Amino acid sequence: MPSDSHRTEGFSAAGVAAGLKSSGDPDVAVVVNHGPDDAAAAVFTTNRFPAAPVLWSRQVLVDGRARAVVLNSGGANACTGPEGFADTHATAEQAAAELGMGAIDVAVASTGLIGMRLPMDKLTAGVTDAVKALSEDGGPDAARAIMTTDSVPKTTVQQREGWSVGGMAKGAGMLAPSLATMLVVLTTDAVVDPAVLSTALKQATSVSFERVDSDGCLSTNDTVLVMASGASGVAPSVEEFTEALTAAATDLAMQLLADAEGSTKDIAITVRNAAGVADALTAGRACARNNLLKTALFGNDPNWGRVLAAIGTTDAAFEADQVDVTINGVTVCRGGAIGDPREGVDLTGRAITIDVDLKAGTDEATIWTNDLSITYVHENSAYST
Amino acid sequence: MPSDSHRTEGFSAAGVAAGLKSSGDPDVAVVVNHGPDDAAAAVFTTNRFPAAPVLWSRQVLVDGRARAVVLNSGGANACTGPEGFADTHATAEQAAAELGMGAIDVAVASTGLIGMRLPMDKLTAGVTDAVKALSEDGGPDAARAIMTTDSVPKTTVQQREGWSVGGMAKGAGMLAPSLATMLVVLTTDAVVDPAVLSTALKQATSVSFERVDSDGCLSTNDTVLVMASGASGVAPSVEEFTEALTAAATDLAMQLLADAEGSTKDIAITVRNAAGVADALTAGRACARNNLLKTALFGNDPNWGRVLAAIGTTDAAFEADQVDVTINGVTVCRGGAIGDPREGVDLTGRAITIDVDLKAGTDEATIWTNDLSITYVHENSAYST
Numbered sequence: 001m002p003s004d005s006h007r008t009e010g011f012s013a014a015g016v017a018a019g020l021k022s023s024g025d026p027d028v029a030v031v032v033n034h035g036p037d038d039a040a041a042a043v044f045t046t047n048r049f050p051a052a053p054v055l056w057s058r059q060v061l062v063d064g065r066a067r068a069v070v071l072n073s074g075g076a077n078a079c080t081g082p083e084g085f086a087d088t089h090a091t092a093e094q095a096a097a098e099l100g101m102g103a104i105d106v107a108v109a110s111t112g113l114i115g116m117r118l119p120m121d122k123l124t125a126g127v128t129d130a131v132k133a134l135s136e137d138g139g140p141d142a143a144r145a146i147m148t149t150d151s152v153p154k155t156t157v158q159q160r161e162g163w164s165v166g167g168m169a170k171g172a173g174m175l176a177p178s179l180a181t182m183l184v185v186l187t188t189d190a191v192v193d194p195a196v197l198s199t200a201l202k203q204a205t206s207v208s209f210e211r212v213d214s215d216g217c218l219s220t221n222d223t224v225l226v227m228a229s230g231a232s233g234v235a236p237s238v239e240e241f242t243e244a245l246t247a248a249a250t251d252l253a254m255q256l257l258a259d260a261e262g263s264t265k266d267i268a269i270t271v272r273n274a275a276g277v278a279d280a281l282t283a284g285r286a287c288a289r290n291n292l293l294k295t296a297l298f299g300n301d302p303n304w305g306r307v308l309a310a311i312g313t314t315d316a317a318f319e320a321d322q323v324d325v326t327i328n329g330v331t332v333c334r335g336g337a338i339g340d341p342r343e344g345v346d347l348t349g350r351a352i353t354i355d356v357d358l359k360a361g362t363d364e365a366t367i368w369t370n371d372l373s374i375t376y377v378h379e380n381s382a383y384s385t
Numbered sequence: 386m387p388s389d390s391h392r393t394e395g396f397s398a399a400g401v402a403a404g405l406k407s408s409g410d411p412d413v414a415v416v417v418n419h420g421p422d423d424a425a426a427a428v429f430t431t432n433r434f435p436a437a438p439v440l441w442s443r444q445v446l447v448d449g450r451a452r453a454v455v456l457n458s459g460g461a462n463a464c465t466g467p468e469g470f471a472d473t474h475a476t477a478e479q480a481a482a483e484l485g486m487g488a489i490d491v492a493v494a495s496t497g498l499i500g501m502r503l504p505m506d507k508l509t510a511g512v513t514d515a516v517k518a519l520s521e522d523g524g525p526d527a528a529r530a531i532m533t534t535d536s537v538p539k540t541t542v543q544q545r546e547g548w549s550v551g552g553m554a555k556g557a558g559m560l561a562p563s564l565a566t567m568l569v570v571l572t573t574d575a576v577v578d579p580a581v582l583s584t585a586l587k588q589a590t591s592v593s594f595e596r597v598d599s600d601g602c603l604s605t606n607d608t609v610l611v612m613a614s615g616a617s618g619v620a621p622s623v624e625e626f627t628e629a630l631t632a633a634a635t636d637l638a639m640q641l642l643a644d645a646e647g648s649t650k651d652i653a654i655t656v657r658n659a660a661g662v663a664d665a666l667t668a669g670r671a672c673a674r675n676n677l678l679k680t681a682l683f684g685n686d687p688n689w690g691r692v693l694a695a696i697g698t699t700d701a702a703f704e705a706d707q708v709d710v711t712i713n714g715v716t717v718c719r720g721g722a723i724g725d726p727r728e729g730v731d732l733t734g735r736a737i738t739i740d741v742d743l744k745a746g747t748d749e750a751t752i753w754t755n756d757l758s759i760t761y762v763h764e765n766s767a768y769s770t
Contacts, residue, residue: 049697049705049721079693081706081722114690115723218698220690291676291757292765299766305499305605308464312434313603320434321466336434337466338500372676374759380677381684 008157008166009189010034010229013138015145018126020074020112020119026145028126029071031185032099032134037230040066041198042107043205045222051078052088053108054221060092060107061225064194067105069225070095070127071146071183073170075112075119078220087118094124098131109183109223111148111170143168146183149379154255158244163190163232165244169252182209182256184224186248189232192241200242201226208249211281212257212368213288224249257368262375265297267352268366275317275361283318283356284367286310294372297352302345304332307354318358326355393542393551394574395419395614398523400530403511405459405497405504411530412459413511416570417484417519418452422615425451426583427492428590430607436463437473438493439606445477445492446610449579452490454610455480455512456531456568458555460497460504463605472503479509483516494568494608496533496555528553531568534764539640543629548575548617550629554637567594567604567641571611571633576620585627586611593634596666597642597753598673609634642753647760650682652737653751660702660746668703668741669752671695679757682737687730689717692739702745709742 013031020027033040042061044054060066070091077084088108096103110118133141143153147170154169171182192200205224226245236244257266269287274280287293290310296303304325311323325333330345332338370376398416405412418425427446429439445451455476462469477491484491495503518526528538532555539554556567577585590609611630621629642651654672659665672678675695681688689710696708710718715730717723755761 047694047697048699048703049693076690079690079718079722081720084722114688114694115718115727117723218694220694220697289674291761295762295765298762301766303499305461305464308434309432309499309603309605312432312605314433318433333464333500335466337464337469338502342500372762374762376676377680377683377757377759377762380680381686 007136008164008187010231011187012134012136013142014130014133014135015138015141015143016126016129016133018129019122020072020126026141027072027074028123028130029142029145030068030095030127030130030134031142031187032068033227033229035229037191037228038065038067039192039194039197039228040064040226041194041201042223042225043201045219047218047220049079049220051076051110051221052080052084053077053110054223055085056088056092057107057109057223060104064198065105066107066225066227067101068095068099069107069109069185071109072123073111073146073148075110075116076114076221077110077118078114080115080117084117087120090120091123091127095127095131098128107225109221109225111146111183111221114220139166139168146170149261151259154252154259156248156251158248160236160240160244163234163236164188165248167248167252169256171256182222184252186226186245188226188228189230190228190241191230191233191235192228196238196241197226197228200238200245203242204246204249207246208253211366212253213285257370260370261379262373263370264350264373265352265371266350267297267354267369267371269354269356269369270364270366271356271358272364273361274358274363277363277365279316280363280365281367282314283311283316283358284365286314287354288367288369291372297347298371298373300347302327302332302342302347304342307356308333308336311356316358317360322359324357328353392521393549393572395616396572397519397521398527399515399518399520400523400526400528401511401514401518403514404507405457405511411526412457413508413515414456414527414530415480415512415515415519416454416527416572418612418614420614420616422576422613423450423452424577424579424582424613425449425611426579426586427608427610428586430604432603432605434464434605436461436495436606437465437469438462438495439608440470441473441477442492442494442608445489449583450490451492451610451612452486453480453484454492454494454570456494457508458496458531458533460495460501461499461606462495462503463499465500465502469502472505475505476508476512480512480516483513492610494606494610496531496568496606499605524551524553531555534646536644539637539644541633541636543633545621545625545629548619548621549573550633552633552637554641556641567607569609569637571609571630573611573613574615574617575613575626576615576618577613577626581623581626582611582613585623585630588627589631589634592631593638596751597638598670642755645755646764647758648755649735649758650737650756651735652682652739652754652756654739654741654754655749655751656741656743657749658746659743659748662748662750664701665748665750666752667699668696668701668743669750671699672739673752673754676757679754682732683756683758685732687712687717687727687732689727692741693718693721696741701743703743707744711740713738
């Protein structure tokens with residue numbers, strides 16, 4: 001579902017307003033894979049309270065195939081018990097009947113408040129409307145219908161030689177590792193085997209969505225689904241396909257980061273010369289989850305002591321008197337002590353880079369996060385009320 | 386250093402303004418143990434970037450003895466390299482000379498901005514002034530001198546039969562497990578062996594300061610020091626002494642919680658029927674560190690889905706369809722699904738209790754935390770600038 005003149009062939013999509021959101025904004029989306037192939041793969045939340053649509057969609061994806069996905073905002077259908085699962089199942093059955101396929105071909109994804117049943121009368125009518133509205137140009141409508149506190153819809157298209165990868169995403173908070181909290185649908189018209197699709201998706205998410213840690217909170221509904229239609233007739237190599245899928249995932253992840261609830265900064269924390277990638281990720285995540293550091297950056301304060309205090313809580317390999325910290329190009333900490341004057345750091349822009357040199361090895365990784373702003377608190381204190 | 390008519394015998398204290406704080410408020414404190422005993426014990430931060438005074442004081446406490454402590458606010462002397470350590474050493478040497486003891490008898494504790502050298506000319510003059518001002522009634526002055534963003538000084542006295550435990554604390558944020566971030570000095574006139582003092586302190590902190598998790602951030606300077614003068618001549622049993630020390634520590638921990646930066650709620654998260662205390666603590670801490678839950682509570686929103694989403698990220702033993710959540714007496718979640726109406730929960734007061742029933746065993750534990758407020762963000766974004 002590209003947002004420009006390119007199109008990922010073999011798909012149709014739609015987004016409609018069904019009244020799930022009190023605002024009256026679009027809230028039900030359907031994306032259909034018209035084939036000829038129906039390969040699919042997905043990555044779901046690791047939260048131990050997976051929402052009903054996650055439980056259902058896991059079953060759909062077991063055989064590496066899916067032909068459609070129904071998505072709704074305005075309610076997560078999480079922590080709703082057997083009744084909530086029955087609601088998801090009924091949604092898949094209904095969409096399948098209207099689309100002329102089996103329910104087990106239809107994935108479901110939901111987002112919104114946890115612990116509330118969906119108004120099934122409204123959802124049922126919305127699914128019918130969305131199926132009627134399906135169009136090859138419906139991607140942007142679908143992207144709008146899955147928004148919650150997002151301020152803009154997020155779409156991507158990666159055009160390659162005769163084939164492409166498209167995608168849409170929602171998510172503007174609860175972005176955490178082992179999935180940013182979000183719904184993502186990726187589509188490709190390449191010819192891709194289900195096993196390759198699954199491997200490529202794991203690789204793409206591991207370096208994109210899983211490295212965005214906006215507020216450390218892991219949702220119950222995270223879903224990244226990819227469907228391959230094969231409509232282009234082109235079968236790229238595993239490497240070519242993985243590259244394009246990773247590019248699409250990274251593009252969407254950066255859009256999620258830029259739109260994180262109430263954020264004023266996009267912060268890239270790169271940990272260099274670590275004893276392993278795992279150490280670099282651990283140290284980077286400790287910074288990304290440190291509220292004192294995140295509030296300091298909101299206040300344009302290059303408070304590097306809070307970087308050290310954060311990585312000082314981890315078990316990453318380093319010697320305390322060896323660590324350097326560079327913020328927006330100024331090495332404010334050398335050897336775990338005072339470096340160049342912090343007054344030289346310009347934090348007035350949105351982009352902030354924090355480089356931590358552990359001097360303990362040769363590996364590195366980057367974690368992306370946001371600042372902790374007054375607007376974040378305001379938005380999240382008022383979400384369900 | 387009691388704040389009322391009771392007094393822990395054998396100690397003197399003082400607090401003076403030395404100009405370390407730009408506000409001109411008191412910022413240097415000295416507490417002296419006049420004996421006859423000089424037993425002492427301490428617990429320090431586990432942060433891997435321990436501040437210079439932590440490195441020094443660890444050495445002082447190696448033999449289970451200390452006769453005085455110098456404390457300063459207005460600068461943490463953390464991440465200041467060998468020069469910072471030399472500053473701490475010089476402070477201990479100076480105080481020891483003026484008090485007529487050895488430098489190795491003098492602990493040092495500092496709090497304030499990380500990554501900045503202390504202005505030693507001002508600190509030196511302050512230590513001299515504080516030593517001159519020492520008084521048996523100086524405890525309240527000392528408690529004021531160690532404040533940073535605290536809005537009130539924190540003191541306690543636990544009177545027992547012929548002996549007592551007193552204490553003072555500072556800390557109003559960066560409260561995290563394996564120490565709330567803070568400085569605490571506890572005194573007792575009981576006759577206590579250094580080994581018993583150490584064991585009792587570990588026990589007291591494990592159920593008080595270590596269970597307060599205000600914002601999940603662990604500082605570089607945390608210090609809890611206890612000194613025993615033996616001046617009462619009374620030697621309580623190990624159990625009696627541990628009980629009184631725990632009461633003093635718990636009283637101070639609750640004062641720290643109540644004064645946490647910008648907080649509007651004191652939240653007690655009790656996890657019941659866990660498979661072990663460790664599981665209960667893990668689940669409780671996951672809630673205490675979940676920014677989405679903490680902002681919801683700031684907004685008086687009983688968003689119990691965020692409780693489940695938080696504990697769903699842990700490895701604590703439970704079945705997702707068994708967990709109950711009760712907020713301020715209303716069981717809003719039963720069996721991992723919708724319970725009583727959330728509209729029945731009154732969150733308008735400062736005290737909030739969240740009870741999570743894991744139904745996985747017989748152990749329980751309580752973690753105390755605060756909400757995440759707009760004022761928290763404001764205060765911490767403006768701290769060093």
